[in-house]
Structure formats: C-alpha cells, structure tokens
Amino acid sequence: MARLLTLWLCAAIILGTPLVALSREATPAAADPALEARVMRIAAELRCLVCQNQTIADSHSGLAEDLRREVREQLRRGATDDQVVQFMTDRYGDFVRYRPPFKASTALLWVGPGVLLVGGVVTLTLVLRRRSRLAPESFEPDLDDDADATPAGEGARR
C-alpha cells in the first residue's frame, strides 16, 4: 500500500512539475494575442528606467517585466492606452515616454532641430546670394587639373 502511494506521489510530481512551470510562463502571452499586441505596442513607447536606452518592450530587466505586467493588467481592466501612459508618467515622469509631450521644458527638444535646420538654410542662402553678386575678380581662380598647374599661391599672384 505504502509503495503504491509512493509510486503515485512520484508520478504526480514528475507529471505535475513541468505543467506548473509551463502554465506560469506561458499563460499571459497565449491567453489573448490581441491584448498582448496592445501591451507590446504601449510598452514600445515606454522607456525602461533601469536600462535607459531600451523600451520596456525590449528590456529583460525585472522592472520592465513588472511594468509590462502592469500595462497588461490595466488593459485587461479596460484602461485606454492614454490612461496607461498617464499611469506611468505619474510615477516616472515624462522621461518614461519616448515621445515626450510638448511643453515648456521640452520645447527645445522638439523645435531645436527644426530651428537649427532653418537657421542653416537661411545662412547658406544669404552667403550664396552675396557671393553671386560679387565680381569674378574677388574669387581665387580655379586650379587647372593638368600636371604643370601652378600652385594656388603663385596663381593668385599673377
């Protein structure tokens, strides 16, 4: 009797263990592919604060896993994407968002590149325009490509 019981116990343990292990790992992803896709889409917009150049979708850090779980549970409870992002922003600040909102403290971040580009184009246009009005004499003559071309210094003197 005792032997039979031991046998059953062993069988139960051997058969049960992988099932438990599997079910713990796999449920969230398999349960609802649409939900999981939404989780990953939001997670891809959020910065992992432990490994700052990764999103929480990419990162394997413990915190990123926790935050993905948090996103998943909130979506399951019917939260909108914006509500989830707001939840993260309330706790970690605008820094968690890969696309921070436009406001005074982020204005330079958003318009800076545009300002630099416009500034560059304006400067270039002004310089080119002024040059186009200069007489040909104010430029150094082009060097010839042939072998016996005179060096630039001598050319200018002639």
Add this chain to the structure above:
Amino acid sequence: MKALRYLIPLALFVVLVGFLARGLNLDPREVPSPLIGKPAPAFALTRLDDEARMVRREDMLGKVWVLNVWASWCAACRDEHPHLLDFAKTRQVPLVGLNYKDTRRDGLGWLARFGNPYDMSLFDVDGRVGIDFGVYGVPETFVIDKQGVIRFKQIGPVTPAVLRERIVPLLKELNG
C-alpha cells in the same frame, strides 16, 4: 563687421561647449521624480517580520518619516547600510524599510546579518508598491511629511553627505 564674422562662430562654439559641459555633469540615471510635492501613494502591506500585521499609508500620517527601499539581493543597499544604521541611532524620525521584491526569509536573514536600522520593514513581494512610488533603482529613499506628501527622493544609496546636507536639515524643517 569684420569682427562680427569671427565672433559669431566663437559665440556659437561657446554656447555648444556650455551645453556639452552641462550634459557631461548631469547624471542620466537621476530622473527627476514627478512625485515630489505629491501625496505618497496609498499602500497596504504586511510587515516583513509579521505577515499578520498590515501597515497602511494612513497609519503614518501625522509624523515625518523616512522610507528606504531595500532588498537582500541589492548590492548597493549593503553600501548604504552602515549609514542608515548611524542615522537610525540618532532617532530623529521613524525609518521604515520597503523590502522590495524579496522573500521574507532572505530579507529577515539580511537584517539579522547586517543589522536592522528600521523601525519596521514593509514587505512588497511583487514590487507593486514600488511601482506606485516610481522606484526603478534600489536603494531609494523618500522623506514623507506629516500630511503624507513626498518631500524628497534619493535615487541610489544615501551617502553621509546626502544625509547631512539634505535629509537631516529637511527633517528638522518639517518637524520644526
């Protein structure tokens, strides 16, 4: 006019150097917490040493207290631990630990081994309260005032300098 031509690039260069110098001196790991000046999040956790005793945010209202997030797996916590022990000896305010993503056995073992500076530690096994507090780098330390508002946050280990220059003066001010 001629001078301007050379001064503009120089000015731009100086501005650029200014930005880079500032950037080099910033610590990208120190993300400003949006929780400063906001009420501490609600929590209800059991004590690390007693799973039958529940502690809530409301229980701490009316006193200034320090919350220190720690874990037995956290190497930097070991560095700051002696400073916390020293701080606890001064008995200024309650020092509450938040045992973050740990097991009771490991947490209690760690305290037994390195000393326990905390008046109590709360057991946050899945890190949810940690998320509510915006914790991302253990150890972290919060100063919470009598109204339950977070007044200060230290990310990473507290140093004697931080305790002396930031935390202790703030506690005096809040209790004063």
